[in-house]
Amino acid sequence: MKYLVPALAGLALVACQGETTDTAADAPFVPDVSSTNIEAHIRFLASDYMQGRDAGSDGYEIAANYVASQMRLLGLEPAGQDGGYFADVPMQDxxxxxxxxxxxxxxxxxxxxxxxxxxxxxxxxxxxxxxxxxxxxxxxxxxxxxxxxxxxxxxxxxxxxxxxxxxxxxxxxxxxxxxxxxxxxxxxxxxxxxxxxxxxxxxxxxxxxxxxxxxxxxxxxxxxxxxxxxxxxxxxxxxxxxxxxxxxxxxxxxxxxxxxxxxxxxxxxxxxxxxxxxxxxxxxxxxxxxxPFTDPNVVGMIRGTDPELADEYVVLTAHLDHIGHIDDDMRASGACRSSDDEDAICNGAVDNASGVSIMLETARTFLEEGAPRRSVVFVALAAEEKGLLGSEHYARNPTVPADQIVANVNLDMPVIVYDFADVVAFGANHSNLGPIATRAAARLGIAVSEDPLPEQSLFVRSDHYNFVRQGVPSLFLMTGFSSPDPRWDEGEGFMGFLNTHYHTQTDQLDGELEVLFDQGAKFANINYMIAREIADSDELPAWNEDSFFGNLFGQDAE
Structure with missing residues (x-):
């Protein structure tokens, strides 16, 4: 019960979205997501009250209730089990x-x-x-x-x-x-x-x-x-x-x-x-x-308006969990690189409170700009850090008809700690979602770059991959490696975060790590435009003919 007061305080922090206007009547629409809203979500989800949002913990349950409350406040339709926002993931240690x-x-x-x-x-x-x-x-x-x-x-x-x-x-x-x-x-x-x-x-x-x-x-x-x-x-x-x-x-x-x-x-x-x-x-x-134990995925939906397309679903995902507390076992296993013996909480501000926050504000923008033609499902996923378990269960057991899921756009650890000049859209080379990502980023003067870390095989290491394995064309968005910020030459940026703050206690707010909420809003703008075009397009998402994953897992695969 002692967590209820900060939970309600977190709800009150979320500001209303301001109105936006085009600079020219014929200019393509560009959203203006509120950086204040991004900050409010991250501050709550990455607070010590969440205790690192580890799978099976009270902190994860509080975070899941926060996301469900936000979905209800926004007006998203419950799309979990039994008429609610939760869809349980059955797990076991x-x-x-x-x-x-x-x-x-x-x-x-x-x-x-x-x-x-x-x-x-x-x-x-x-x-x-x-x-x-x-x-x-x-x-x-x-x-x-x-x-x-x-x-x-x-x-x-x-x-x-x-x-x-x-x-x-x-x-x-x-x-x-x-x-x-x-x-x-x-x-x-x-x-x-x-x-x-x-x-x-x-x-x-x-x-x-x-x-x-x-x-x-x-x-x-x-x-x-x-x-x-x-x-x-x-x-x-x-x-x-x-x-x-x-x-x-x-x-x-x-x-x-x-x-x-x-x-x-x-x-x-x-x-x-x-x-x-x-x-x-x-x-x-x-x-x-x-x-055995269970944690919920949190699922909300905006119902599509087109009678011919409303029963097709675009699924937006971001994992809600993080790795919890540092203990001797975690230090020995390398699951978390301890950086502070006094502070045992890995708050996960960037990984992945940022992704969940951007997903929520993407939903807000959809509602403010009008419902899309296709239905859009928003899923805050459980147990990504344990092996992509929440997405594996949801992709196999979705709360909407599996054969009507047409695309997935996943947000995992957008590294919003520097002014990014490009994004990486993993999966862009496998389907017709790639040109959509390029067009969306270009509206903000952002380039879409090729995978800068091919040796890391990131395409198969995040939640979207479980949708790929079910034959669903998917994108996984990540901040790129280029920046106008001169500090990039001093080792800051994506690799600076990865080498210093990833899975440590310093992935938190108000410490040595500076999280740039305006960059979170910029990333959310791109995410919204990608999702909006997928949801409104006459063209159905489809695998490229030469896609290895499309040929292996797609509907026409043997």
Whole structure:
């Protein structure tokens, strides 16, 4: 109850939007979002009362109620469950049962932490599998690149042995495809599609390093979706594990090639990719300890006015959660880089109170300028920091008809700490949303730049990617790297924030970090114009013919 007073105070801070006029009758409309409103939202959501908005915390619940209250004040239609603004995300904190988990190779048993790390399974909480081994190289099926590690192999009912990473020669210059195929989720799903019952990932870790990783991290809970919404690959590949370098080499004893020979072939100037059966049988068992909980996504909607388009939905998203408090476990894991032992709260002003604030003010501008032709859904997402869980659940279980969602525009950590001169629209090269983003930014004299950090694979690391996986053309907006501010030459700007303040206690207001609310308003203006054109356009959002993700996940994908 003690949080109610500051919550109401936060509501009172939000100012009314001022009226705007065009400088010329024929000039295209440019909105004028209030920087005061942006500031009010950020000040509340990034206050110490939220305690860092961690998933499953009271602070996140307070923040969710704030957003729902703002949606109601604005006049957004409730679009969650049971006629309200909340749509629950069923989650669980999962932990490996170290005393139960084990790995047996040809009759010799290795305990969890002794040369092997057995993974949790959020979908099948206890399982044991026994099978012959098949080495499947990198475990990648990429027909569009002429590379299929499963071609000619029968892995039905067997345990696949997988090398980490991707073949560099195949994916050279293709950072987004590299990230997709290199993820453990994709490799697990591919193994499952071929009928494997287990998966072993080879590592270069020594026995000692693996034991240390299990000791330091293996006993800590991680957050996953519950059984009902978990990835399907877990249901088929029920046990997976990572083996140390020493145990990995033993799996190849007696085979047609040693592990050392395989690695040399894969890393040669003209690489080859051996794949073959291994003359061993392995039994793996896992038990996953689960503590269920729920957090809400917060969902509001503006109903479209066009009778022919109103049942099509443009979804705008921004994650509401952050990482909570600093503790010894977080320091050890690297989840937060502690910068102040006295202040334990990671407030997340930029990440991502700024994105939620901009989304709310985008909704306000829609309402002030008149409802769009298509319906627009606004979702403040839960548990992004835990692995994009709120968006994964919503994209699979939306509160509007899934086949009528035509586009997603996502806001994650607009770094409004410098005067930005460009934006990056991840996904712009994959669909006809790209030209829309370019036109919107140009109205404010802002350029749209290509991905400045391709090695970071940011396209697959934010909430929009879960909509992409459901076949929905999507954009993820980020402030760019150019600025008229001369401090940029001194290391300020995007990388300055990333290297100094990201996931630390200094991502807060009224400290050493200066958050520029006028830049938040500028970013909101661009976001609104993008969303408005998508919602009002005669043209339906569509994937480009050459889009890897469109061909993989789009409606016409096999």
């Amino acid at each position: 999962v932990t490996a049962d170290a005393d139960y988990n084990q790995f047996t190779l040809d009759g010799e048993t290795f305990a969890h932490g002794n040369s092997v790390m057995v993974s949790t399974n959020p979908s099948v909480l206890e399982a044991e599998v026994t099978g012959e081994l098949v080495f499947v190289g990198y475990g990648i099926s990429a027909a569009n690149r002429g590379h299929d590690d499963y071609e000619g192999l029968d892995v039905e009912g067997k345990i696949v042995v997988v090398m980490g990473g991707v073949p560099g020669e195949v994916f050279e210059g293709l950072s987004e495809e590299r990230a997709h195929h290199g993820s453990s989720t994709t490799k697990r799903n591919v193994a499952a599609a071929h009928g494997a019952i287990g998966m072993i990932g080879l590592t270069s870790w020594s026995d000692e390093r693996l034991a240390g990783i299990v000791e330091n991290f293996g006993s800590r809970p991680s957050t996953r979706l519950t059984v009902a919404t978990g990835p399907s690959g877990y249901d088929q590949v029920q046990v997976s594990a990572n083996t140390s370098a020493e145990l990995s080499a033993r799996l190849f004893e007696g085979a047609e090639m040693s592990l050392e020979e395989v690695q040399a072939a894969m890393e040669a100037d003209e690489p080859t990719y051996p794949r073959f059966e291994l003359p061993h049988t392995v039994t793996m068992r896992q038990r996953t300890l689960s503590e």
